[in-house]
Amino acid sequence: MRRDFGAFTETVEATAAVLALTAPERDHCGGTAWAEREALRDSGLLTLAVPAEFGGPQAPWPLIYQVIRRFAEVDSSLAHLFGFQQLQIASITLFGNPAQKCRYLGKSVAAGWFWGNATNGLDNRTSLVWREDDGGYYELNGTKSFCSGATGSDMLNVTAPSPENPAERVFFSIPTSRAGIQVHDDWDNLGQRQTDSGTVTFEQVRVERDEVLGPPGTAGTPRATLRTLVSQLILIEIYVGNAQGALLNAWKYTHEHGRPWVSSGVERAIDDPFTQQHYGDLWIALRGSIAMAEAAASRLQAAWERGDDLSTEERGAVALAVYEAKIVAARAALEITSKIFDVMGARATAAKFGFDRFWRNVRVHTLHDSLDYKLKDVGQWVLTGEVPVPSIYS
The missing domain is CATH 2.40.110.10 (Butyryl-CoA Dehydrogenase, subunit A, domain 2)
Structure with a gap:
Protein backbone atom coordinates (compact mmCIF):
# COMPACT_ATOMS: atom_id res chain seq x y z
CA MET A 1 0.00 0.00 0.00
CA ARG A 2 1.53 3.29 -1.14
CA ARG A 3 0.61 6.66 0.28
CA ASP A 4 0.94 10.13 -1.17
CA PHE A 5 3.47 12.38 0.52
CA GLY A 6 3.78 14.72 -2.42
CA ALA A 7 7.36 15.44 -3.47
CA PHE A 8 8.61 13.32 -0.53
CA THR A 9 6.72 10.14 -1.45
CA GLU A 10 9.62 8.22 -2.95
CA THR A 11 11.97 9.11 -0.10
CA VAL A 12 9.42 8.33 2.62
CA GLU A 13 8.56 4.96 1.11
CA ALA A 14 12.20 4.02 0.57
CA THR A 15 13.04 4.95 4.16
CA ALA A 16 10.00 3.08 5.51
CA ALA A 17 11.15 -0.01 3.59
CA VAL A 18 14.58 0.19 5.25
CA LEU A 19 13.00 0.50 8.70
CA ALA A 20 10.59 -2.37 8.06
CA LEU A 21 13.30 -4.78 6.96
CA THR A 22 14.57 -5.60 10.46
CA ALA A 23 12.00 -3.96 12.76
CA PRO A 24 10.77 -7.12 14.60
CA GLU A 25 14.29 -8.39 15.24
CA ARG A 26 15.56 -5.01 16.42
CA ASP A 27 12.56 -4.58 18.69
CA HIS A 28 13.41 -7.91 20.29
CA CYS A 29 17.04 -6.87 20.87
CA GLY A 30 16.43 -3.29 21.99
CA GLY A 31 19.38 -0.94 22.18
CA THR A 32 20.23 1.73 19.62
CA ALA A 33 19.32 1.34 15.94
CA TRP A 34 22.49 2.94 14.62
CA ALA A 35 22.04 1.97 10.95
CA GLU A 36 18.40 3.00 10.90
CA ARG A 37 19.14 6.33 12.58
CA GLU A 38 21.66 7.01 9.83
CA ALA A 39 19.06 6.00 7.23
CA LEU A 40 16.79 8.71 8.65
CA ARG A 41 19.64 11.22 8.54
CA ASP A 42 20.61 10.24 4.98
CA SER A 43 17.01 10.55 3.81
CA GLY A 44 17.03 14.31 4.36
CA LEU A 45 13.66 14.05 6.10
CA LEU A 46 15.01 15.16 9.48
CA THR A 47 14.66 18.78 8.36
CA LEU A 48 11.02 18.63 7.20
CA ALA A 49 9.87 21.18 9.80
CA VAL A 50 12.68 23.68 9.17
CA PRO A 51 11.31 26.92 7.68
CA ALA A 52 12.32 27.78 4.13
CA GLU A 53 14.19 30.94 5.21
CA PHE A 54 16.72 28.70 6.98
CA GLY A 55 17.10 26.26 4.08
CA GLY A 56 14.46 23.72 5.06
CA PRO A 57 11.50 22.39 3.08
CA GLN A 58 8.98 23.93 5.52
CA ALA A 59 6.63 20.98 5.13
CA PRO A 60 3.15 21.56 6.58
CA TRP A 61 2.38 19.82 9.85
CA PRO A 62 -0.34 17.54 8.40
CA LEU A 63 2.25 16.09 5.99
CA ILE A 64 4.85 15.67 8.74
CA TYR A 65 2.32 13.80 10.86
CA GLN A 66 1.43 11.50 7.98
CA VAL A 67 5.13 10.64 7.63
CA ILE A 68 5.35 9.89 11.36
CA ARG A 69 2.30 7.61 11.03
CA ARG A 70 3.86 5.82 8.04
CA PHE A 71 7.08 5.17 9.94
CA ALA A 72 5.18 4.06 13.07
CA GLU A 73 3.31 1.54 10.96
CA VAL A 74 6.58 -0.35 10.42
CA ASP A 75 8.88 0.83 13.24
CA SER A 76 7.36 2.71 16.16
CA SER A 77 10.68 3.47 17.83
CA LEU A 78 12.23 5.15 14.80
CA ALA A 79 8.97 6.98 14.15
CA HIS A 80 9.28 8.28 17.71
CA LEU A 81 12.82 9.52 17.07
CA PHE A 82 11.77 11.09 13.78
CA GLY A 83 8.77 12.79 15.37
CA PHE A 84 10.77 14.13 18.30
CA GLN A 85 13.34 15.49 15.83
CA GLN A 86 10.56 17.61 14.32
CA LEU A 87 9.53 18.66 17.84
CA GLN A 88 13.02 19.94 18.66
CA ILE A 89 13.04 21.93 15.43
CA ALA A 90 9.63 23.35 16.32
CA SER A 91 11.02 24.30 19.73
CA ILE A 92 13.77 26.37 18.14
CA THR A 93 11.29 27.93 15.73
CA LEU A 94 8.91 28.90 18.55
CA PHE A 95 11.37 29.89 21.29
CA GLY A 96 14.52 31.05 19.54
CA ASN A 97 15.44 34.64 18.74
CA PRO A 98 16.37 35.48 15.12
CA ALA A 99 20.09 34.80 15.63
CA GLN A 100 19.42 31.48 17.39
CA LYS A 101 17.02 30.32 14.69
CA CYS A 102 19.53 31.20 11.99
CA ARG A 103 22.31 29.34 13.81
CA TYR A 104 20.49 26.22 15.00
CA LEU A 105 18.06 25.70 12.14
CA GLY A 106 20.57 26.60 9.45
CA LYS A 107 23.12 24.19 10.89
CA SER A 108 20.47 21.48 11.23
CA VAL A 109 20.09 21.61 7.46
CA ALA A 110 23.73 22.17 6.53
CA ALA A 111 25.20 19.55 8.87
CA GLY A 112 22.27 17.12 9.04
CA TRP A 113 22.02 17.43 12.80
CA PHE A 114 20.13 14.80 14.76
CA TRP A 115 18.46 16.37 17.80
CA GLY A 116 17.80 14.69 21.14
CA PRO A 215 10.18 32.52 26.24
CA PRO A 216 9.60 28.80 26.78
CA GLY A 217 6.45 26.76 27.25
CA THR A 218 3.54 28.12 29.22
CA ALA A 219 5.32 31.39 30.03
CA GLY A 220 5.17 32.53 26.41
CA THR A 221 2.56 33.71 23.93
CA PRO A 222 -0.32 31.50 22.67
CA ARG A 223 1.90 30.80 19.66
CA ALA A 224 4.80 29.63 21.87
CA THR A 225 2.51 27.23 23.72
CA LEU A 226 1.77 25.41 20.45
CA ARG A 227 4.89 23.33 21.20
CA THR A 228 2.90 21.15 23.57
CA LEU A 229 0.23 20.52 20.93
CA VAL A 230 2.89 19.69 18.33
CA SER A 231 4.18 17.11 20.81
CA GLN A 232 0.76 15.66 21.58
CA LEU A 233 -0.02 15.13 17.91
CA ILE A 234 3.26 13.24 17.49
CA LEU A 235 2.06 10.83 20.16
CA ILE A 236 -1.31 10.51 18.43
CA GLU A 237 0.27 9.57 15.12
CA ILE A 238 2.45 6.97 16.83
CA TYR A 239 -0.72 5.41 18.27
CA VAL A 240 -2.46 5.48 14.89
CA GLY A 241 0.60 4.17 13.05
CA ASN A 242 0.92 1.21 15.40
CA ALA A 243 -2.78 0.45 14.99
CA GLN A 244 -2.48 0.67 11.22
CA GLY A 245 0.60 -1.55 11.18
CA ALA A 246 -1.06 -4.11 13.45
CA LEU A 247 -4.17 -4.29 11.28
CA LEU A 248 -2.18 -4.58 8.05
CA ASN A 249 -0.08 -7.39 9.50
CA ALA A 250 -3.19 -9.15 10.74
CA TRP A 251 -4.83 -8.81 7.31
CA LYS A 252 -1.78 -10.37 5.65
CA TYR A 253 -1.59 -13.16 8.22
CA THR A 254 -5.31 -13.95 7.90
CA HIS A 255 -4.99 -14.27 4.13
CA GLU A 256 -1.84 -16.36 4.22
CA HIS A 257 -2.17 -18.46 7.38
CA GLY A 258 -5.66 -17.96 8.80
CA ARG A 259 -8.05 -20.82 9.47
CA PRO A 260 -11.82 -20.60 9.82
CA TRP A 261 -13.38 -21.92 13.02
CA VAL A 262 -14.31 -25.60 12.79
CA SER A 263 -18.07 -24.97 12.96
CA SER A 264 -18.10 -21.95 10.65
CA GLY A 265 -19.08 -23.93 7.58
CA VAL A 266 -16.58 -22.10 5.38
CA GLU A 267 -13.20 -23.10 3.99
CA ARG A 268 -11.33 -19.79 4.18
CA ALA A 269 -10.64 -17.64 7.23
CA ILE A 270 -11.63 -14.54 5.30
CA ASP A 271 -15.13 -15.99 4.85
CA ASP A 272 -15.67 -16.71 8.55
CA PRO A 273 -18.53 -14.39 9.58
CA PHE A 274 -17.11 -13.62 13.01
CA THR A 275 -13.70 -12.87 11.53
CA GLN A 276 -15.40 -10.47 9.15
CA GLN A 277 -17.27 -8.86 12.03
CA HIS A 278 -14.07 -8.35 14.01
CA TYR A 279 -12.32 -6.79 11.01
CA GLY A 280 -15.27 -4.47 10.53
CA ASP A 281 -15.02 -3.27 14.13
CA LEU A 282 -11.25 -2.79 13.95
CA TRP A 283 -11.40 -1.00 10.61
CA ILE A 284 -14.03 1.45 11.83
CA ALA A 285 -11.98 2.17 14.96
CA LEU A 286 -8.90 2.84 12.83
CA ARG A 287 -10.75 5.05 10.36
CA GLY A 288 -12.25 7.10 13.17
CA SER A 289 -8.87 7.68 14.78
CA ILE A 290 -7.29 8.70 11.46
CA ALA A 291 -10.09 11.15 10.71
CA MET A 292 -9.81 12.85 14.09
CA ALA A 293 -6.00 12.95 13.96
CA GLU A 294 -6.05 14.58 10.54
CA ALA A 295 -8.70 17.08 11.59
CA ALA A 296 -6.59 18.07 14.61
CA ALA A 297 -3.46 18.37 12.44
CA SER A 298 -5.31 20.73 10.10
CA ARG A 299 -6.40 22.86 13.06
CA LEU A 300 -2.81 22.99 14.31
CA GLN A 301 -1.52 24.06 10.90
CA ALA A 302 -4.05 26.88 10.75
CA ALA A 303 -3.02 28.03 14.23
CA TRP A 304 0.67 27.79 13.29
CA GLU A 305 0.07 30.04 10.30
CA ARG A 306 -1.64 32.62 12.52
CA GLY A 307 1.72 33.28 14.17
CA ASP A 308 1.72 35.96 16.84
CA ASP A 309 -1.88 36.85 16.00
CA LEU A 310 -3.06 33.55 17.52
CA SER A 311 -5.40 34.23 20.41
CA THR A 312 -5.80 32.32 23.66
CA GLU A 313 -9.27 31.14 22.63
CA GLU A 314 -8.04 29.98 19.22
CA ARG A 315 -5.20 28.10 20.85
CA GLY A 316 -7.66 26.50 23.27
CA ALA A 317 -9.86 25.32 20.41
CA VAL A 318 -6.87 23.57 18.83
CA ALA A 319 -6.03 21.96 22.16
CA LEU A 320 -9.55 20.53 22.42
CA ALA A 321 -9.31 19.05 18.91
CA VAL A 322 -5.96 17.47 19.83
CA TYR A 323 -7.34 16.08 23.12
CA GLU A 324 -10.34 14.55 21.36
CA ALA A 325 -8.10 12.96 18.76
CA LYS A 326 -5.70 11.64 21.40
CA ILE A 327 -8.43 9.96 23.44
CA VAL A 328 -9.99 8.32 20.36
CA ALA A 329 -6.60 7.27 18.94
CA ALA A 330 -5.37 5.81 22.23
CA ARG A 331 -8.53 3.78 22.73
CA ALA A 332 -8.55 2.57 19.14
CA ALA A 333 -4.86 1.65 19.15
CA LEU A 334 -5.07 -0.29 22.41
CA GLU A 335 -8.11 -2.16 21.10
CA ILE A 336 -6.74 -2.91 17.63
CA THR A 337 -3.25 -3.97 18.73
CA SER A 338 -4.80 -6.38 21.25
CA LYS A 339 -7.74 -7.74 19.26
CA ILE A 340 -5.76 -8.60 16.13
CA PHE A 341 -5.02 -11.87 17.93
CA ASP A 342 -8.76 -12.67 18.00
CA VAL A 343 -8.75 -12.76 14.20
CA MET A 344 -5.33 -14.42 13.78
CA GLY A 345 -5.53 -17.13 16.44
CA ALA A 346 -3.09 -18.76 18.82
CA ARG A 347 -0.39 -19.55 16.25
CA ALA A 348 0.07 -15.83 15.62
CA THR A 349 1.44 -15.36 19.14
CA ALA A 350 4.70 -17.07 18.13
CA ALA A 351 7.69 -14.90 18.93
CA LYS A 352 8.98 -15.12 15.35
CA PHE A 353 6.19 -12.86 14.13
CA GLY A 354 6.70 -10.13 16.72
CA PHE A 355 3.07 -8.99 16.46
CA ASP A 356 3.03 -8.18 20.16
CA ARG A 357 5.31 -5.19 19.57
CA PHE A 358 2.42 -3.08 18.32
CA TRP A 359 0.50 -3.46 21.59
CA ARG A 360 3.62 -3.02 23.73
CA ASN A 361 4.52 0.19 21.92
CA VAL A 362 1.05 1.64 22.31
CA ARG A 363 0.75 0.51 25.92
CA VAL A 364 3.97 2.32 26.84
CA HIS A 365 3.29 5.45 24.82
CA THR A 366 -0.28 5.95 26.00
CA LEU A 367 1.15 6.34 29.51
CA HIS A 368 3.19 9.39 28.46
CA ASP A 369 0.69 11.68 30.20
CA SER A 370 -2.75 11.24 31.71
CA LEU A 371 -5.58 10.56 29.29
CA ASP A 372 -7.97 10.95 32.21
CA TYR A 373 -7.10 14.62 32.52
CA LYS A 374 -7.48 15.13 28.77
CA LEU A 375 -10.97 13.64 29.04
CA LYS A 376 -11.71 15.82 32.07
CA ASP A 377 -10.68 18.95 30.15
CA VAL A 378 -12.95 18.03 27.24
CA GLY A 379 -15.83 17.45 29.64
CA GLN A 380 -15.16 20.75 31.39
CA TRP A 381 -15.38 22.55 28.04
CA VAL A 382 -18.62 20.74 27.16
CA LEU A 383 -20.18 21.87 30.45
CA THR A 384 -18.71 25.35 30.89
CA GLY A 385 -17.18 26.45 27.58
CA GLU A 386 -13.82 26.87 29.33
CA VAL A 387 -10.85 25.94 27.11
CA PRO A 388 -7.79 24.12 28.52
CA VAL A 389 -5.06 26.14 30.18
CA PRO A 390 -1.62 25.57 28.58
CA SER A 391 0.76 23.39 30.59
CA ILE A 392 3.73 21.13 29.90
CA TYR A 393 1.29 18.41 28.78
CA SER A 394 -1.58 20.51 27.48
Missing part, protein backbone atom coordinates in the same frame (compact mmCIF):
# COMPACT_ATOMS: atom_id res chain seq x y z
CA ASN A 117 16.03 16.06 24.17
CA ALA A 118 16.33 16.27 27.93
CA THR A 119 13.18 18.27 28.57
CA ASN A 120 11.04 16.05 30.82
CA GLY A 121 8.96 18.67 32.60
CA LEU A 122 8.21 16.44 35.59
CA ASP A 123 11.86 15.67 36.28
CA ASN A 124 13.34 18.63 38.15
CA ARG A 125 16.61 17.00 39.19
CA THR A 126 18.66 19.53 37.21
CA SER A 127 19.98 22.82 38.54
CA LEU A 128 21.19 25.86 36.65
CA VAL A 129 23.32 28.50 38.40
CA TRP A 130 24.97 31.67 37.09
CA ARG A 131 28.75 31.92 37.36
CA GLU A 132 30.35 35.37 37.16
CA ASP A 133 33.85 34.20 36.26
CA ASP A 134 35.24 33.77 32.74
CA GLY A 135 32.88 36.29 31.19
CA GLY A 136 29.78 34.84 32.83
CA TYR A 137 27.95 31.60 32.04
CA TYR A 138 25.42 29.14 33.45
CA GLU A 139 26.50 25.88 35.06
CA LEU A 140 24.21 22.87 34.63
CA ASN A 141 24.20 19.89 37.00
CA GLY A 142 21.86 16.98 37.60
CA THR A 143 19.89 14.29 35.78
CA LYS A 144 17.06 14.09 33.27
CA SER A 145 14.98 10.98 32.47
CA PHE A 146 13.03 9.95 29.36
CA CYS A 147 15.56 11.66 27.07
CA SER A 148 14.35 10.36 23.72
CA GLY A 149 16.92 10.49 20.94
CA ALA A 150 19.78 11.64 23.14
CA THR A 151 22.01 8.69 22.22
CA GLY A 152 24.04 9.52 19.14
CA SER A 153 22.53 13.00 18.81
CA ASP A 154 24.43 16.07 17.72
CA MET A 155 22.41 18.54 19.79
CA LEU A 156 20.24 18.46 22.88
CA ASN A 157 17.34 20.62 23.92
CA VAL A 158 17.41 20.76 27.71
CA THR A 159 15.22 22.29 30.43
CA ALA A 160 16.07 23.19 34.01
CA PRO A 161 14.42 25.27 36.75
CA SER A 162 15.15 28.97 36.35
CA PRO A 163 17.84 30.27 38.74
CA GLU A 164 15.67 33.34 39.39
CA ASN A 165 12.34 31.54 39.74
CA PRO A 166 12.50 27.74 40.24
CA ALA A 167 8.78 27.46 39.39
CA GLU A 168 9.64 28.40 35.79
CA ARG A 169 11.74 26.48 33.30
CA VAL A 170 14.73 27.60 31.29
CA PHE A 171 14.99 26.04 27.82
CA PHE A 172 18.36 25.85 26.07
CA SER A 173 20.18 24.11 23.21
CA ILE A 174 23.68 22.66 23.62
CA PRO A 175 25.92 20.15 21.80
CA THR A 176 25.57 16.60 23.11
CA SER A 177 29.34 16.23 23.01
CA ARG A 178 29.95 19.07 25.46
CA ALA A 179 32.17 18.28 28.42
CA GLY A 180 30.24 17.00 31.43
CA ILE A 181 27.33 15.45 29.49
CA GLN A 182 26.87 11.69 29.76
CA VAL A 183 24.12 9.85 27.90
CA HIS A 184 23.27 6.56 29.61
CA ASP A 185 22.18 3.40 27.82
CA ASP A 186 19.58 2.46 30.45
CA TRP A 187 16.27 2.39 28.55
CA ASP A 188 14.80 -1.09 29.14
CA ASN A 189 11.05 -0.70 28.94
CA LEU A 190 8.20 -2.85 27.70
CA GLY A 191 7.78 -0.98 24.41
CA GLN A 192 9.35 1.75 22.27
CA ARG A 193 12.52 -0.22 22.83
CA GLN A 194 14.81 1.62 20.39
CA THR A 195 13.90 5.22 21.22
CA ASP A 196 17.10 5.79 23.23
CA SER A 197 14.92 7.26 25.97
CA GLY A 198 17.17 6.68 28.95
CA THR A 199 18.75 9.20 31.29
CA VAL A 200 21.27 11.96 30.72
CA THR A 201 23.48 13.32 33.50
CA PHE A 202 25.12 16.75 33.58
CA GLU A 203 28.20 17.54 35.64
CA GLN A 204 29.41 21.13 35.64
CA VAL A 205 28.23 21.63 32.07
CA ARG A 206 28.81 25.12 30.74
CA VAL A 207 25.80 26.80 29.12
CA GLU A 208 26.40 30.11 27.36
CA ARG A 209 24.00 33.00 27.72
CA ASP A 210 23.12 32.93 23.99
CA GLU A 211 22.25 29.22 24.17
CA VAL A 212 19.25 29.95 26.37
CA LEU A 213 16.04 30.20 24.35
CA GLY A 214 12.87 31.98 25.33
